[in-house]
Amino acid sequence: MIESINFKEDLLHWYYENKRQMPWRETTNPYYIWLSEVMLQQTQVNTVKPYYNAFIKAFPTIEDLSNAKEEEVLKYWEGLGYYSRVRNFHEAVKEVHESYNGVVPTDPTEFKHLKGVGPYTNAAVMSIVHNHPLPAVDGNVLRVWSRLTSNYADIQLQKTKKTFEEELMPYVQTNSGDFNQAMMELGATVCTPKNPICLFCPVQTHCEAFHQGVVTELPVKKKKIKKKTVNYVVLYITNKNGEVLVRKRSAKLLHNMWEFPMFEHDESIHSIEEELDAVIDIESEPEFTTKHVFTHMTWNMEVYRAYTQKNSFKAPYRWISKQQKDQLSFSTSMSKIFSKMNR
Incomplete structure (x- = not known):
């Protein structure tokens, strides 16, 4: 855990001043925010934006999507890839429509049981919409936290992710949604995989990897299996x-x-x-x-x-x-x- 009590304050101040404009950040509708998180898995923000806007225009409510045929839904996903995402999302929305009267569950223990909702999606949606104290650990956050703490554990291992979630828990007890988004924003725009912009990093003074001169050595990933x-x-x-x-x-x-x-x-x-x-x-x-x-x-x-x-x-x-x-x-x-x- 980073010792400085100013870390979270510095990160959030930067985020409020510099966060990118995104359509899903302009709504509190849990269905829309949930959709954005599903679309953003393995896909860049600029690619997602037009798909997101077209999708919510075609299926503005949970009822609309629940009543839509799979063929029609797939058409609005065409080109985004990873099609199991939208199939699972479609099935989960049907369950929300049928079992929860069309209202996305507010309890994380209920929400995570919907089809396709894993730990990250659960934490992201529940923290952003309802401020539940859950750390949302995606690839960006794994990279940022490994550098901030100079941790050489393999970030592709489940136990590493679990450790990072535990270490981040104190920071999400308040303003969890903003903190999670700030960490992801930092990873997407400053603490990037290659050529991170350390000189402009708002939490540079808290970064152990920067002080040790090992930023480019982190995060550690095991070799990928040959395709x-x-x-x-x-x-x-x-x-x-x-x-x-x-x-x-x-x-x-x-x-x-x-x-x-x-x-x-x-x-x-x-x-x-x-x-x-x-x-x-x-x-x-x-x-x-x-x-x-x-x-x-x-x-x-x-x-x-x-x-x-x-x-x-x-x-x-x-x-x-x-x-x-x-x-x-x-x-x-x-x-x-x-x-x-x-x-």
């Missing part, structure tokens, strides 16, 4: 009407989103035709190659133009016009492919 790479052939199949063949995914990754037929690279044209139960005329050379990087996996994709005379396909396949593409939810990688194939 799996999968090579795919993606078929952009059209018919005589200019329609495009798509299918709905059943796999857990990007579940229920739409994609162009894709098969692992070592599969033959015969197995592909057998899968589709159709004769497919595929161009001999790929139109282009692309890749999409997930947190745990990389897709390398060769995209081919193809044609078939078959008029109809059974689910999960279907023909769509190019205009209908915007009515369905596609992943970022598939949307990029669509754009390139229609230049």
Whole structure:
């Protein structure tokens, strides 16, 4: 724990004077603040802003979102990635609508039992909305606190996060929401992963890593596990009407989103035709190659133009016009492919 009693005062003074303008900081609506925290997981603020504004315009109340179909909700999330976030949020909002009369629980012990609400989301929402004394420890806070205390523990270990939460507990007994946001703001704008702006840090005098000259050595992270790479052939199949063949995914990754037929690279044209139960005329050379990087996996994709005379396909396949593409939810990688194939 940092000894100086002025640490929190210095941090909050800086935060009140310098905090960035964000739409979710201009509301006390717990549904909106909860939504913002879900969107901000693994995603930058500038990316989130337009999605947040569009989402609350489409689903301004818990009842509106609760009554919406998953396909429609996914459409408003398209491009943000990590789609399990919005599926869990949608399910949790339905539970709030059905079991809590549309009112987000004010008790952290109740709120944390909603689908997708982990320790961080629980602490962030409950402290910001209701000032509950809970430290919200995300990646920014882990980095800031490891430097402030010159702690060389691996921040990717759960026990390190637990230790940091315990050490931060005294600081959230009052003004918890502001303190949590100030710590996150400091990490996002000053105490950044690379090239931290130590000379302008409002709590520099309290930072042990700065005084020891070891800021760039912290935080400590274990080596990442090597990502799996999968090579795919993606078929952009059209018919005589200019329609495009798509299918709905059943796999857990990007579940229920739409994609162009894709098969692992070592599969033959015969197995592909057998899968589709159709004769497919595929161009001999790929139109282009692309890749999409997930947190745990990389897709390398060769995209081919193809044609078939078959008029109809059974689910999960279907023909769509190019205009209908915007009515369905596609992943970022598939949307990029669509754009390139229609230049």
